[in-house]
Every structure is written in structure tokens, then in C-alpha cells.
Amino acid sequence: MRVRPGDRILELGAGCGVISIMLAALHRPREVVAVEIQDALAAMIEQNAAMNGLDSVRAVCADLRERRIGGLKTGGFDLVVANPPFRAPRTGRESPDLGRRVARGGGGATLTDFVAAARRYARSGGRAGFVFAAARTAELIATMRANRLEPKRIRFVHPRAELPASSVLVEARAGGGVEASIEPPLVLYAREGIYTHEARAMLEAP
Numbered sequence: 001m002r003v004r005p006g007d008r009i010l011e012l013g014a015g016c017g018v019i020s021i022m023l024a025a026l027h028r029p030r031e032v033v034a035v036e037i038q039d040a041l042a043a044m045i046e047q048n049a050a051m052n053g054l055d056s057v058r059a060v061c062a063d064l065r066e067r068r069i070g071g072l073k074t075g076g077f078d079l080v081v082a083n084p085p086f087r088a089p090r091t092g093r094e095s096p097d098l099g100r101r102v103a104r105g106g107g108g109a110t111l112t113d114f115v116a117a118a119r120r121y122a123r124s125g126g127r128a129g130f131v132f133a134a135a136r137t138a139e140l141i142a143t144m145r146a147n148r149l150e151p152k153r154i155r156f157v158h159p160r161a162e163l164p165a166s167s168v169l170v171e172a173r174a175g176g177g178v179e180a181s182i183e184p185p186l187v188l189y190a191r192e193g194i195y196t197h198e199a200r201a202m203l204e205a206p
Contacts (some may be wrong), residue, residue: 001079001081001127001129001169001171003025003027004027004029004078004120005028005029005030006029006030006050006078007027007029007030007078007079007105008029008031008033008053008076008077008079009023009031009032009033009077009078009079009080009081010027010032010072010077010079010080010121010174011023011032011033011034011035011081011082012035012064012079012080012082012114012117012118013035013036013037013064013082013083013084013109013114014035014036014042014045014049014059015036015045015083015106016041017034017036017041017044017045017048017057018172019051019059019081019083020032020033020034020045020057020144021048021052021054021187023024023081024044024049024052024054024056025052025054026110028056029056029079030056031056031058032054032057032058032074033058033059033060033071033077034057034058034059034067035059035060035064035174036059036060036061036062036070036088037062037063037064037108037109037139038059038061038063038109038113038115039061040062042052042059042061045057045058046058046059046155050126050140051175059105060063060072060202062115064108064109064114064117065109065113065117065161067120072121072141073084073118074120074121075121075122075124075126075127076121076123077121077122077123078122078123078126078127079122079126079127079128079129079132080117080118080121080122080127080128080129081113081128081129081130082114082117082118082128082129082130082131082185083130083132083136084109084110084114085108086133086136086167087133087191088136091185096181102137104120106137111132111136111140112143113141114130115128115130115140115143115144115146115147115149118130118145118147118149119147119148119149122149122174123174123200124174124175124176125173125174125175125176125185126173127152127172127173127176128144128170128171128173128174129169129170129171129172130144130169130172131167131168131169132167132168132170132172133166133167133168134156134157134164134165134166134167134168134205137154137168137170139154140168140170141154141170144170144172148174149172149173149174149176150173150175150177150178150180151170151171151172151180152171152172152173152176152179152180152181152183153169153170153171153180153181153183154168154169154170154171154180154181154183155168155170155181155183155184155185156168156169156185156186157169157185157186157188158185158186158187159186159187159188159189160188160189160190160191161185163186164202169186183194186198186199187199
């Protein structure tokens with residue numbers, strides 16, 4: 001995702017705020033708002049931002065499925081980002097820990113909820129960036145288009161060059177026209193425990 005210094009960014013389902021903190025630290029946007037349903041994690045985001053001297057980051061404890069969230073303006077963000085639970089609801093083994101179940105999608109927001117919220121808060125012509133399971137790429141794109149988020153850049157992420165893609169990065173534009181760019185794959189590791197040059201450069205970007 002391309003982040004501009006003047007961007008207002010919203011993260012949906014932020015967890016402990018890793019993505020919000022990284023975006024603020026690496027790109028210095030005007031503002032980053034992290035929405036998280038679990039109050040303990042929302043408090044952790046505030047603590048992490050303070051520890052890293054990032055006064056542009058603020059956390060909002062709220063359910064992204066709400067039609068109105070206090071402090072958030074509909075259509076008020078240049079970029080909305082989300083990393084929805086990769087697993088479809090009611091599939092796989094559930095954690096006995098409630099917090100982990102919510103974070104992984106158990107009883108929480110669905111992919112459709114995330115995409116609808118992204119469209120609600122992205123300004124006209126604004127962008128939405130999703131990290132999702134590669135195996136569910138078709139579902140993600142169909143859901144985006146149903147909510148008037150037109151995919152513009154698609155990139156698959158592979159743990160290593162010889163392994164299948166594990167996740168997909170999709171950047172869409174609110175109300176954009178048809179046509180998408182399929183970008184070269186992103187390979188994370190050259191070998192076990194060793195990042196590729198590209199992955200390392202992304203993490204160390206100024």
C-alpha cells in the first residue's frame with residue numbers, strides 16, 4: 001500500500017495495533033485511527049503508540065459492525081486497512097480463550113462486515129487495503145466489488161519462492177473503475193529465518 005504523509009488512515013479490527021504502529025512509524029501520515037472491539041487491546045494500542053512516541057495514533061474501542069462509531073466520520077479516511085480473520089466462521093478448532101476466539105473471527109465480524117465498514121469510512125476515491133488468506137482471494141474480490149470497492153492492485157505473498165501463496169494483498173479504490181494490476185509476488189524468506197532483500201527493505205523503510 002502506498003501511504004502519503006497527509007493521509008488519514010483507519011485500521012479495522014486492529015488487535016494490539018501492530019499495523020497501525022508500523023504505518024505511523026514508517027510513513028508518518030497525518031493520523032492513524034485503530035478500531036478494536038476488545039478494550040484491553042485498545043488500551044495496549046495507546047500504550048504502544050506512547051512508548052514509540054507516535055502521537056498521530058489513537059485507539060477507538062468499538063465494534064466495526066456499528067453503523068456509527070463515535071469519533072469516526074463516514075467517508076473521512078484516505079486509506080482504510082484491515083487484516084480480517086483468515087478462517088471462515090465456524091471452521092477449524094476454536095480456542096478456549098474468548099479473546100483469541102474474537103480475534104480469529106469466532107462470534108465476531110465477518111469478511112463482509114470488514115469490507116462494508118471499509119467502504120463506509122473510505123472517502124470517495126479513497127483506498128482500502130486488505131491482507132487476507134490467499135485461498136479466499138475470489139471471495140474477497142467478490143465482496144469488495146459488491147460493496148463498490150474496485151480492486152486495483154493485487155499481490156500474492158509466498159513464505160518462500162518454492163511454496164504456494166499463503167496470503168494476498170489487495171488494494172481497492174472506493175467507486176473506482178474496472179481494471180486491476182497483478183503485481184509480482186512478494187517472497188518473504190530466502191531461507192528459513194532469513195528475510196529476502198525486498199521483505200527486509202519493507203520492514204526497514206524510513
